[in-house]
Amino acid sequence: MAGAADRRHLATAAGQPQSKIGDHLRLSFAKVAEYQRRGAVHFHAVIRLDGPDGPTSPPPTWASAQLLEAAVCSAADSAHVSMPYTPGLGEHVFRWDDQLDVHPIRRAFADDMGEFLTAKNAHFLLVVKDSQPLLFNALRSLPRTNVTARHAERDNGHGRRQLRVVKALTITGLGMDFPEFAQAARNMRFHTNDTTGKLTRKTTYAITDLTSQQAPPQRSSS
Structure with missing residues (x-):
């Protein structure tokens, strides 16, 4: 789930043009991918909203934790990557599982x-x-x-x-x-x-x- 997808879904949820979302807020994140022994990928991310000048400026009042959570869930639901066809595996599309756990910090x-x-x-x-x-x-x-x-x-x-x-x-x-x-x-x-x-x-x-x-x-x- 790329930052661009989060910004796009934030703009949609807030009713703002995507090209103007940077005038209102800045989205930043840290992420870690954990490759588990069972073969699954466990992905952790901390996603933060600030004002347009970064951590020194507050986000607009409409940029709530609930709005960010909705944007993250929407972006995760829509993200997918197609794997090229191979004779041994065929063709597959990778998506996020439904085990998405979001906590406001x-x-x-x-x-x-x-x-x-x-x-x-x-x-x-x-x-x-x-x-x-x-x-x-x-x-x-x-x-x-x-x-x-x-x-x-x-x-x-x-x-x-x-x-x-x-x-x-x-x-x-x-x-x-x-x-x-x-x-x-x-x-x-x-x-x-x-x-x-x-x-x-x-x-x-x-x-x-x-x-x-x-x-x-x-x-x-x-």
Whole structure:
């Protein structure tokens, strides 16, 4: 289900021209495809509505969670991909199954995250980039004096050399807004272009409910 399909269904549900929907709101999402042992694909997505300027601007009042849920369900129901014919398998059309579970994410849901994950027998790892300035700056300001684990590795290829340095910090008891967070890992990537010699640096963070023993830094940043 592509973002374009969601935008198209949002525009239809809101009674807005598709070409003008960007004047009213911005749709952003993060997605993970989980290939299960039984052969099924379990797809997770977090879909968010903001105003036209992104997270710093609120969405219009008509852009409710109910409207977004209806657009997501409509887009999932209409999405399909045709597989080319092969002698061994024939021709098939792939669609989403009807097992679609949509939850609005609100503050109350975030407060119950630990209970929700326990019930699902699951854990989480969230990648935080500078496009999420509030959480990114909160993680950047954490004290780095008590690093619990670290990892460094070098890699060469594609015309550049890369150095990746990961430092993990236990954040339980540091006053983070989400008490379920146990560990934050800072991932710094240094890229050197073999042709120009230019050095660039990119910093991201990963936060998880797992400790550094359960999720060492080389895993939390891969």
